[in-house]
Amino acid sequence: MTDLQLGSRIAQAREAAHLTQEELGKTLGVGKSVVSRIEAGQRPITATELEALAQRLHLPIEAFVLDEFYEHAYRAQDLNADRSAEAQWFRSFRIRYRAFVTEA
DSSP states (O other): OOHHHHHHHHHHHHHTHHHHHHHHHHTTSSHHHHHHHTTTTTTTOHHHHHHHHHHTTOOOOOOHHHHHHHHHHHOOOOOTTSHHHHHHHHHHHHHHHHHHHHOO
8 A cells, every 4th residue: 555545545634524625634743734745645644644544534544544555564575575556555564563553
C-alpha cells in the first residue's frame, strides 16, 4: 500500500462520515491543507494522527491498513530483502506502527 492508496482510504472514510477536511484537521491537530496532502498521498500520516483518525471515525486502525498489509506480507517471503517501493513502504509502516503500539 502506498501513501496514495492509504490517503484514498482516508478520504473515503472521511466523506462517509460526512466530515470536511477542515473538521478532520481539527481532530488530527493539523490544518485543512495537511489533510488534503495526506489524502493525496503527498504526506504520510503519522501513527498518532492515524490513531486520532480511527478514534474520530469509530474504526480500528486496521480498517485502513490491515488487509493490504497481510496481503503483501504473505506474498513477500522476506520484506527486508525486497527492495521494491511497496516493500519499503511496508517496512516503514511496520516501524511506525510498532512505535505507535509501544507509545500506547
